[in-house]
Amino acid sequence: MEKLIACCGINCATCDAQIATITNDDDLRARTAEKWSTEFNSPDITAQTINCTGCREAESKFSYCEFCEIRNCVKSKGFATCGECSELENCAIVGNVLKIVPDALENLKSLN
Numbered sequence: 001m002e003k004l005i006a007c008c009g010i011n012c013a014t015c016d017a018q019i020a021t022i023t024n025d026d027d028l029r030a031r032t033a034e035k036w037s038t039e040f041n042s043p044d045i046t047a048q049t050i051n052c053t054g055c056r057e058a059e060s061k062f063s064y065c066e067f068c069e070i071r072n073c074v075k076s077k078g079f080a081t082c083g084e085c086s087e088l089e090n091c092a093i094v095g096n097v098l099k100i101v102p103d104a105l106e107n108l109k110s111l112n
Helices: 016-023 027-037 061-066 071-077 093-098 103-110
Strands: none
Touching: 016 027, 061 071, 071 093, 093 103
16 A cells, blocks of 8 residues: 655555545545534534544645644754654654554654
């Protein structure tokens, strides 16, 4: 499967928001919004906000991307991903993602 690595190392190619956007699947948008609004206690996540091609892509972004601390840190340092940062494995900003998504660290390291 193709990989589309986000700033944090998550593979966007396997993300339901990205899949729903690329395939224009409104049913998947609705299911994803319902799941994420519950998981993240964010009732403002609706099917209309599930429109994302990946945080490093030029097209549509999920509404949270604008506020994402990880993405903003990467951009402020002029990096493409956290994988370029010497603090990667000890970083408090991306640390939770690396714990929750073990493949993220491997994905970031594979880019270098």
